[in-house]
Amino acid sequence: QVQLVESGGGLVPPGGSLRLSCAASGFTLDYYAVGWFRQAPGKEREGVSCISSGDGSTYYADSVKGRFTISRDSAKNTVYLQMNSLKPEDTAVYYCAADSIMSDQAMCVSSRARYWGQGTQVTVSS
Numbered sequence: 001q002v003q004l005v006e007s008g009g010g011l012v013p014p015g016g017s018l019r020l021s022c023a024a025s026g027f028t029l030d031y032y033a034v035g036w037f038r039q040a041p042g043k044e045r046e047g048v049s050c051i052s053s054g055d056g057s058t059y060y061a062d063s064v065k066g067r068f069t070i071s072r073d074s075a076k077n078t079v080y081l082q083m084n085s086l087k088p089e090d091t092a093v094y095y096c097a098a099d100s101i102m103s104d105q106a107m108c109v110s111s112r113a114r115y116w117g118q119g120t121q122v123t124v125s126s
Helices: 104-110
Strands: 003-007 010-012 018-025 033-039 046-051 058-060 068-073 078-083 092-099 120-124
Touching (some): 003 092, 018 033, 018 092, 018 120, 033 068, 033 078, 033 104, 046 068, 046 078, 046 104, 058 104, 078 092
Parallel strands (some): 010 120
Antiparallel strands (some): 003 018, 018 078, 033 046, 033 092, 068 078, 092 120
């Protein structure tokens, strides 16, 4: 059974850090582009950061460049999103997704992918 499970969300004060994890089962993440997306109440889903299969190229939304880092752990079949210097506007439900065809940029720009996780809430507030 193909499954993506996110974890690591929570409540953090402004300026704090969180690391989100996206663990896959039923397929090998190395062969897929993987992305992190977020959706805040009343807003459309947006691509935050994506990493391609193969060369590992990465894409970041302008709003998170320099603050967020996406990475893979092949041994754990997991992709991480390290989020530093968090701001209240980063508050959203964060989803991970995977696709075997799209590139990192195409996935993040289109917010489309074959497999999706259930999401984890990130709240940045004092």
